[in-house]
Amino acid sequence: MNRGQLIAILIGVFAFAGLALTAIAGGDDEPTTVAAAPASSGDDAAQDSGGGDTADDGAAQADDTDADNGTSDEDVAALPAPENLGPAGTLTDLDGWLQTDATQFEDFDGQVRIVQFWTFGCINCKNTLDQIGFLYDTYGPDGLEVIGVHTPEFDFEKDPDAIAEAAVNLNVTWPIALDTRKTNFRSWQEGRRFWPRTYVVDANGDIRFDHIGEFGGSSYDELEATIAYLTANGGA
Amino acid sequence: MLTQAIDLLLEGFETAFFPCSLVLLIPGLATAITARQESSAALTGYGAAVLVVGWLRFSARIDDTPTVIVAMAFAAAALLLIVPLIRRLNIVSATGGAIAGLAAASLWEPCVGAAFGSLLVDLPGGGPGSFVMMSLYLAGIVAPLAVLGAVLHVIPNPTLLPIRPVMMFAGGAVFFIMAIATATGFVDSVIGQLVQWSI
Numbered sequence: 170m171n172r173g174q175l176i177a178i179l180i181g182v183f184a185f186a187g188l189a190l191t192a193i194a195g196g197d198d199e200p201t202t203v204a205a206a207p208a209s210s211g212d213d214a215a216q217d218s219g220g221g222d223t224a225d226d227g228a229a230q231a232d233d234t235d236a237d238n239g240t241s242d243e244d245v246a247a248l249p250a251p252e253n254l255g256p257a258g259t260l261t262d263l264d265g266w267l268q269t270d271a272t273q274f275e276d277f278d279g280q281v282r283i284v285q286f287w288t289f290g291c292i293n294c295k296n297t298l299d300q301i302g303f304l305y306d307t308y309g310p311d312g313l314e315v316i317g318v319h320t321p322e323f324d325f326e327k328d329p330d331a332i333a334e335a336a337v338n339l340n341v342t343w344p345i346a347l348d349t350r351k352t353n354f355r356s357w358q359e360g361r362r363f364w365p366r367t368y369v370v371d372a373n374g375d376i377r378f379d380h381i382g383e384f385g386g387s388s389y390d391e392l393e394a395t396i397a398y399l400t401a402n403g404g405a
Numbered sequence: 406m407l408t409q410a411i412d413l414l415l416e417g418f419e420t421a422f423f424p425c426s427l428v429l430l431i432p433g434l435a436t437a438i439t440a441r442q443e444s445s446a447a448l449t450g451y452g453a454a455v456l457v458v459g460w461l462r463f464s465a466r467i468d469d470t471p472t473v474i475v476a477m478a479f480a481a482a483a484l485l486l487i488v489p490l491i492r493r494l495n496i497v498s499a500t501g502g503a504i505a506g507l508a509a510a511s512l513w514e515p516c517v518g519a520a521f522g523s524l525l526v527d528l529p530g531g532g533p534g535s536f537v538m539m540s541l542y543l544a545g546i547v548a549p550l551a552v553l554g555a556v557l558h559v560i561p562n563p564t565l566l567p568i569r570p571v572m573m574f575a576g577g578a579v580f581f582i583m584a585i586a587t588a589t590g591f592v593d594s595v596i597g598q599l600v601q602w603s604i
Contacts, residue, residue, distance in 0.1 A: 290600070292423055293516040322425060322514070323597025360468055363517045363525065364425065382522020 269344035372404025417545020439576025447502035454506025483580030
């Protein structure tokens with residue numbers, strides 16, 4: 170090995186070490202959940218407020234903001250309608266449902282629905298659950314339903330008992346559709362398949378929101394604004 | 406732009422340690438150890454192929470590759486990387502690595518964080534800028550492999566000599582297991598078992 174190669178290798182190793190340290194140091198500040206939900210649709214409320222917050226914290230904070238911001242249903246209804254992205258598919262070839270009496274996707278027809286493809290072994294999916302839970306608690310009384318389509322990546326994520334146990338541990342209280350064979354994961358996402366993938370389906374069965382991955386930037390605000398709009402406008 | 410670039414790099418590096426990246430890292434690891442001291446060339450080919458195929462797939466420019474072809478690609482990569490007669494040729498190692506990268510990227514269904522998610526939303530209509538951004542994300546993911554490749558370079562040739570056959574056959578075995586698992590539809594089971602063992 171000549172001197173040039175050695176220097177190149179050393180630079181690479183130091184760069185890697187620096188990157189690792191930066192990632193580790195940054196990890197402490199990385200928010201694990203979103204606590205401060207937007208006070209109302211369109212507000213620029215900060216999503217991230219540091220690690221360790223819980224959905225309960227988020228709900229409590231949102232209750233406060235709801236009380237404080239004075240935003241009415243009329244204000245929300247007056248916002249621009251979220252874009253219609255076309256008709257949603259249905260859920261077929263499922264291996265059952267958990268935490269609901271529903272037996273098919275059509276049982277939720279006429280409701281505003283968050284449909285999220287997730288699996289309990291995926292850290293990025295888990296990082297969205299408190300946010301989804303907050304929305305479920307907040308807008309559930311207004312007609313929002315959440316359907317977590319559990320699509321396992323690995324075999325150990327296929328066991329319904331393990332999924333049910335994970336749901337309890339992760340505070341997933343909404344209905345779970347078991348897409349064990351990935352049929353719907355593939356048909357909804359076609360060639361671009363990712364965990365998590367979050368859709369909002371309106372009461373007419375059209376997709377009004379589509380997001381890949383964790384919620385960053387303004388995406389959570391957009392999600393909540395979509396739900397707030399739809400629930401305030403009769404679902405469509 | 407700079408913030409997004411750094412976010413992508415760091416998120417990619419963090420993702421390297423998540424189970425959903427194993428489908429990329431296991432063939433990458435096999436590429437490095439099979440190619441031994443040609444691992445730099447092999448891993449360069451591997452990373453380039455993952456980037457190109459990943460970008461084409463996630464920007465909806467190409468469809469899925471049939472699993473039979475993916476399986477054959479794994480087997481072909483193994484042969485190119487372990488055939489003793491051509492093992493000293495960097496171009497062959499790079500080609501073997503590229504074929505392995507093509508196969509791995511065809512199987513990749515990523516778990517997505519916030520930064521990569523933002524990029525993926527824009528990818529279908531994205532131009533060269535999106536390709537550069539995705540290369541940063543992938544650079545983060547393959548950083549551990551780059552370190553392994555560097556280590557294999559640092560170790561003197563005589564030191565590696567006694568374990569060369571072991572490395573060669575271990576890496577080759579990984580490729581053939583991946584080939585069989587892909588062809589039979591059990592690749593998720595194989596990687597899932599590794600994940601379970603690791604936790």
